[in-house]
Amino acid sequence: MDGDFTPAQQLKFALLDEGLALHGSAWTALRELNGTRSLSPHDYASTSGVILELDDDVWVNAPIEAFNPNFVTQSPYQLLYDNGFRVEGQGLVSRATFWPQPAYHSTTGPWGPWNNFVVTHGDRGRLSPLRSCAMTCTFCNIPYDDAIDVYSLKPVDALLAAAHLAIDDPIQPARHLLISGGTPKPKDIGWMREFYERMLTEFPNIELDIMMVPLPGLFDLPRLAALGLHELSINIELFNRDLTREFARQKYNQGLALYLDFIEAATTELGVGRARSMLMVGLEPVEDTLAGVRAIAERGGTPVLSPFRPDPATPLRQLKPPSAETMIDTYLRARDITEEHGVALGPDCPPCSHNTLNFATDSAGALHYQRDRPRMLGAC
């Protein structure tokens, strides 16, 4: 591994590759500190693991066998407890703290389980206004957890109540929000546009991001900017066209130019650093991912590298995540490309970097917590 990385940083890549085993001492401590609550929200392919903060403010979503038995088997990396958590393996050691889930997770309200509407990861609550998705990307669990025949819009009152619940949570309050989830059908674009405006109007004092496919008529960028939208995430996912056609057919049909043009338009409207785009590492050649990084950075966008994590619900369940070496190579070369263009790899929020290949530093290498840190368990 590259000598520039601290042990904690090296462990992040290693854990994203091979996952984490829980030593008996960690199980005992987790039972004592976390009770019977689940170790992870495990609601999405890339959020299926346990969220840890390692030394040097390194955040990682470490897959564990309980939720990813498809590739986490006998990991050489272990979580242990001895007057505090630590992660050890292959000669690397770091102290660690464990992210407990908010109080509202796994509870039920008038509209059913609250997690049908919102799930918190780190310090961000993620709202999902749709059930299922009008698209089918074979790396994503959403269309496999909920097939298109159950596609529906969720009640706006429930979504607003869920957002308040996440923000007011007594254990792990959401410090910012993301509206994400599935893509609407054309007939529902107006509904989604109104929902975005409603959220921005109802929550003027909390930073709100939107992650969505660029659809005709969905985004009124000047209006969203005027309402205070914090960031837009327009995920290209894969830059290689043949592989996009294989894994994300509808995104392929939309065409790459639509995504790139929209990232440029959003950057112009919102400002540099406020339009980001995720590229998945591990499903296409590194050179293609890096070409994507360059294309996003050239337009003033923020590239985000997300390591592919095979979700057990998807047809890609038998594949493996990229190796730590591939992730490091991609990260280092992507970092050079972004520096050339005066932008940084995103996201810039340290807790939100738990499932991305970056260390949430700005282009000068400095790390900033813009919000109160999440509550963590098991410090030394």
Ligand code: SF4
């Ligand atoms: S468009 Fe987004 S939510 Fe829908 S299947 Fe693809 S990645 Fe998943």
